[in-house]
Each structure stands twice: as structure tokens, then as C-alpha cells.
Amino acid sequence: MIHVLVSDSMSSEGLQPLLDASHINVVQKTVEEVEDELHLFDALLVRSATKVTEDLFKKMTNLKIVGRAGVGVDNIDIEAATKHGVVVINAPNGNTISTAEHTFAMMASLLRHIPQANVTVKSNEWNRTAFVGTELYGKSLGIIGFGRIGGEIAKRARVFGMNILVFDPFLTKDRAEKIGVSNCTLDELLTNADIITVHTPLIKETRGILNKETIAKTKKGVYLLNCARGGIIDETGLIHHLENGHVAGAALDVFEVEPPVNNKLLKFDNVIVTPHLGASTKEAQLNVAAQVTQEVLNFLDGKPVTSSINLPTLTKELFDKIQPFYHLAKKMGNIVSQCMKVPVQEVAIQYEGSVAELETSFITKALLSGFLGARVDITVNEVNAGMIAKERGITFSEKITTNNSGYENLLEVRVIGDNQNFVLRGTHVPHYGERIVGINDFNIDFYPTGYLLYIQHQDKPGVIGRVGKVLGDHEVNIATMQVGRKEKGGEAIMMLAFDRPLDDTLTSQLSSYDDIVSVKTIDL
Ligand SMILES: NC(=O)c1ccc[n+]([C@@H]2O[C@H](COP(=O)([O-])OP(=O)(O)OC[C@H]3O[C@@H](n4cnc5c(N)ncnc54)[C@H](O)[C@@H]3O)[C@@H](O)[C@H]2O)c1
Ligand SMILES: O=C(O)CC[C@@H](O)C(=O)O
Numbered sequence: 001m002i003h004v005l006v007s008d009s010m011s012s013e014g015l016q017p018l019l020d021a022s023h024i025n026v027v028q029k030t031v032e033e034v035e036d037e038l039h040l041f042d043a044l045l046v047r048s049a050t051k052v053t054e055d056l057f058k059k060m061t062n063l064k065i066v067g068r069a070g071v072g073v074d075n076i077d078i079e080a081a082t083k084h085g086v087v088v089i090n091a092p093n094g095n096t097i098s099t100a101e102h103t104f105a106m107m108a109s110l111l112r113h114i115p116q117a118n119v120t121v122k123s124n125e126w127n128r129t130a131f132v133g134t135e136l137y138g139k140s141l142g143i144i145g146f147g148r149i150g151g152e153i154a155k156r157a158r159v160f161g162m163n164i165l166v167f168d169p170f171l172t173k174d175r176a177e178k179i180g181v182s183n184c185t186l187d188e189l190l191t192n193a194d195i196i197t198v199h200t201p202l203i204k205e206t207r208g209i210l211n212k213e214t215i216a217k218t219k220k221g222v223y224l225l226n227c228a229r230g231g232i233i234d235e236t237g238l239i240h241h242l243e244n245g246h247v248a249g250a251a252l253d254v255f256e257v258e259p260p261v262n263n264k265l266l267k268f269d270n271v272i273v274t275p276h277l278g279a280s281t282k283e284a285q286l287n288v289a290a291q292v293t294q295e296v297l298n299f300l301d302g303k304p305v306t307s308s309i310n311l312p313t314l315t316k317e318l319f320d321k322i323q324p325f326y327h328l329a330k331k332m333g334n335i336v337s338q339c340m341k342v343p344v345q346e347v348a349i350q351y352e353g354s355v356a357e358l359e360t361s362f363i364t365k366a367l368l369s370g371f372l373g374a375r376v377d378i379t380v381n382e383v384n385a386g387m388i389a390k391e392r393g394i395t396f397s398e399k400i401t402t403n404n405s406g407y408e409n410l411l412e413v414r415v416i417g418d419n420q421n422f423v424l425r426g427t428h429v430p431h432y433g434e435r436i437v438g439i440n441d442f443n444i445d446f447y448p449t450g451y452l453l454y455i456q457h458q459d460k461p462g463v464i465g466r467v468g469k470v471l472g473d474h475e476v477n478i479a480t481m482q483v484g485r486k487e488k489g490g491e492a493i494m495m496l497a498f499d500r501p502l503d504d505t506l507t508s509q510l511s512s513y514d515d516i517v518s519v520k521t522i523d524l
Helices: 012-020 032-040 054-059 078-083 096-112 114-122 148-159 173-179 186-192 212-216 235-243 282-300 316-339 360-373 385-391 463-473 504-511
Strands: 002-006 024-027 043-046 065-068 087-090 140-144 163-167 195-198 222-226 247-252 271-273 344-353 395-401 409-417 420-429 433-439 442-446 451-458 478-485 491-498 516-523
Touching: 002 032, 012 024, 012 282, 032 054, 043 282, 054 078, 065 282, 078 087, 078 385, 087 282, 096 114, 096 148, 096 195, 096 222, 096 247, 096 271, 096 282, 140 148, 140 186, 148 163, 148 173, 163 186, 212 235, 235 247, 316 344, 316 360, 316 409, 316 420, 316 433, 316 516, 344 360, 360 385, 360 395, 360 409, 385 395, 433 491, 442 478, 442 491, 451 463, 463 478, 463 491, 463 504, 504 516
Parallel strands: 002 024, 002 043, 043 065, 065 087, 140 163, 140 195, 195 222, 222 247, 247 271, 344 395
Antiparallel strands: 344 409, 409 420, 420 433, 433 442, 451 491, 451 516, 478 491
16 A cells, blocks of 8 residues: 655645545645654655655655645755655646736736725725826836746736846746747846846745845835745845835735744735735646646656656656666666675766667666665665765766667666776667676676576686586576686686575585685675
8 A cells, every 4th residue: 555645735636536546545634643654655745834854754764755736845855855765746837827827916916005905995994095006007027037937927917018027047048039038137127127026946046136235226116026935035125125115015925934923024004915825726726736646646656757856857758768778777786786895986887879869867877776775774766876876975977878889779887996896788678678798898698687696717617517516406496597708718707597595605615616706696
């Protein structure tokens, strides 16, 4: 049974496919309510209320995936997720329209004083002169962060006859041209905009992008909006410029601390606020819940996820192509690790032939996770393999080569360790399967599975017979056996496969023979 915890409120219609799956147990409770059972859950679905911290990852020892029903993942410690090998996915576009519409509604409300006027009429006042507003038409709207939401706001603003100024350091010329906007510098936007709205993620570079100094560069009487994340507009800086009258008004859906506690911003008549409602529509909640549900179901079924934050994203088509190499790479990493029981400094992977045209970074991570999984005592997978390698001082690299060694596709891993190097080559033959075709300088051909015995020996008469006799004496049946040598009478190797693990006494006995250089067991 797979256990999924849904710890924030979510559209039950969106969650329905998870609720319907007979092999999945869905628990809809807060983290605090299931404190004693946290170690059971395979998947966690959240909105913004649950704080997914390092501490929570430590408690959720079985966790494999966190699904964020929304865009912003600032409530999830991505670094900790990666370290613990947990995939994080989000629902990047399910609430774009709702948030753009909310921002627009806030902008219109701010300039026409609708919330304030509403309160007075309901208090039996009829004060028309106090609420003279400002038109949006002809005004310059500065959009900081021109992604999905920023783009939708621009479309709406154009219909309202507004001029659009955009600041986004990552905006491509193509996208800007397609939407008909031009990217300017932050200073140009600040000095020319009548209204400024922020739509970036909350990251180091955007925290306080509008602050006491930058707001001072804006036009006197500017209007500011934040429907993205609290902290993108620094609240202290904003308060300063509301008090001195430089800012004419602000509309805030988000706060540095939510819900706001003793927040001075709530005292200004020209500040209008909503309780983080940008994505709160029936449509957006259904969209985001349905998106993460589908992604989590795909992931739990071993299918690719398309909106991962800490994994390369793959389409189903690409994933199907990669899968054979993914499994081969994982086994190759595992074999090398078991053959090289010494400290390792470098793992270099080379791709040749058709495999080189695929998303090799994913295959590299699979190989690395196979390699590290055999030598560290924590969960290692494609998510955290790079980070764990780095922590342990192991550098890794990948290279595409145009060499042609005769295989349709070839993966080669070269591992450099203390006084020892090891090279392994593998290929995947369609409709036939994975083959290991080279160990160091030896050509060989075996199927990497089960219990293997790798023997380095001298190419002399009687060695193979002696190995066979020892195994026979111990009643061990050899499933398959491959031999390889460089030259007659020189160094040679054997790779034997068995149906069950071998005793240490047997491998010690084999190692004691003069013509046998080394004996290594490999369990796959
Ligand atoms: N209020 C809500 O309920 C609500 C709902 C949805 C999203 N959000 C917030 O809105 C944000 C934007 O959502 P989106 O879907 O448009 O995201 P997005 O990823 O499509 O767009 C973000 C844009 O910010 C830009 N950016 C990054 N760093 C920048 C910088 N230093 N300066 C300027 N621009 C920068 C990126 O290039 C990108 O184009 C999200 O991160 C989320 O925090 C809030
Ligand atoms: O869960 C919510 O309602 C807020 C979501 C929103 O902030 C987001 O980043 O997608």
C-alpha cells in the first residue's frame, strides 16, 4: 500500500484520481495530526501552509515526492529535499489566470478606492468626493518578473490602454517580441512607471527588490502591488514611503509574515489587502490539485514527471527512450563500486552512439546513484546523487564522444581511485537487453544481473577447471560464465553468475590460488 499525506486543504475533485486508486491510502490531515505516523508516507501534497523543512524530511523517512499544489515552492526546503533524495514537483500554470485576474482586480480597486468606498456606503455614508480615483488608461504599468503571471497581466493591461514596462533579466528577446513588450533596466522601470507590480519568485535576488532606496527612485504618487510573495517589496521601505506620501497607495495579497501580526501596513487607508487570495478560485484550485495528483500518480507508477524542481524534466516519450540506459547505468555504477572498494576521487562517464542524443544528465545521475548507493548508508537516487558525490569529494563528469567502437550505443564509466582505476563499458541491445561488454582492457559480454563473481587471473591451463571444481565441491551451480583475455598466457578475467550469493569461505579459497590475482563478488 502506498501512503499519501495531503496536509493542506485541496480541491477534492482534483484529488479524486488519488482517492480512487485502490493501492493508495490518502490521509487528509495536518502534519501535526499525524506526528507519530510521518515515517509511513511515500508522498506529501501541500499548498503554502505546510512548511516542508529539513526537520520534516528527517521524520518522513519513507518520503519520495512532495507535490506543491501551486507555483511558489518557498515553503519547501529544496536543498534538504534534494539531500534526502525527495523529488519536488509543483503545478506551475494551474493558477496563472486566477492570480493575474486577482492582481488586475487589486489594481483597479486600488486606483478607484473600491474597498474603502464599500466600507463607507455600508456605514451609511455617501461621500463621493473622498473617493475620486485615477484611470488605468494611458498609465505606465511596470511589471517586475515577466513569467506566466506577468505575461497575462501585460495582455490585460494592453486592452485597458496602458503602456507596459518590463524588467526581467531572464526574458528572452523572442518572448518579449511575441508578447509585444520591451525589456528595460530596473532603474528605467522605476523612474517611468505610474504603477508597479511584482511577479518574481521570492529568492535572494528578488527579496526587497523594492525597498527604501529603490522606491525613492519611483515617480511621486506611484502605486505598488505585490500579489507574488511577501518580502519582494520590503515592508519597512514601503511603510517609510507611505508615511512620507511618496507612494500613493499599495495593494498587497501577500506579507512577510502570514497572517500579518501587528503589521503597520494594515493601518494605512491607502493600503488595500487580501489574505493571499491570488490562487483562490474554484478553477485554480481544481487545476493545481489535478496537476499535482496526476504528477504524483505518474511518479508512483515509475513514469516521468514533467514539472520537477530538483530533477531534469522528461516527457513520456523521452523517458521511454532513456529507461533502458537508466537501468543499465545504475547497474554499471553499482558494479564499479563493488569492484573498487577503495576511496574514489573521480567518476567520468562517456556516451557514444544513439544514447548520446538523449538527456544524458539523467543517465549520469542514475550511474552515480548506483555507484554511491553501494557505498553510502543513506538513500541515494538521481535527485541527490550529485550533491552526495560533491559532499564526499567525488567529482563527476560526462562527455559525448564521436568515437565508433562498433556498438549502436555505448556507455563507458572510468573511475579513478586510490592507486586503482576501473573502466566498465555497457550497451543496450534493443529486444535483447543490457550487456556489459568491457572491463578495463578486456572485452567480455555478460548480462548484469544476480550474483556475480569477477576473477582476475593468469591465462594458464587448469585455472578455469580449478575454479569450477571449488564451486562444484561447494555445490554451487554456475548459471553463466564468460572469460576474456588480452593475449595468450597473459592477464585474463572470468565473470561467473550464480542463482544465490556465495560464501566468503569460497571466495577466500579461490583467492588463495597462485594464478588467481583477485576475486570479487558483485550482488546486483
Ligand atoms: N498570490 C498568490 O496566490 C500567487 C499565486 C501564484 C503565484 N504566486 C507567486 O507569483 C510568482 C510568479 O509566478 P509565475 O507563475 O509567473 O512564475 P514564473 O516562473 O513564470 O515567472 C517568474 C519570473 O520572474 C523572473 N525573475 C526571476 N528573477 C528575477 C529578478 N531578479 N528580477 C526580475 N525578474 C526575475 C523570471 O525570469 C520569471 O520570468 C511565483 O513565484 C509565486 O511566488 C502567487
Ligand atoms: O496555495 C495557495 O493558495 C497559494 C498559492 C500561490 O501562492 C502559489 O505560489 O501558487
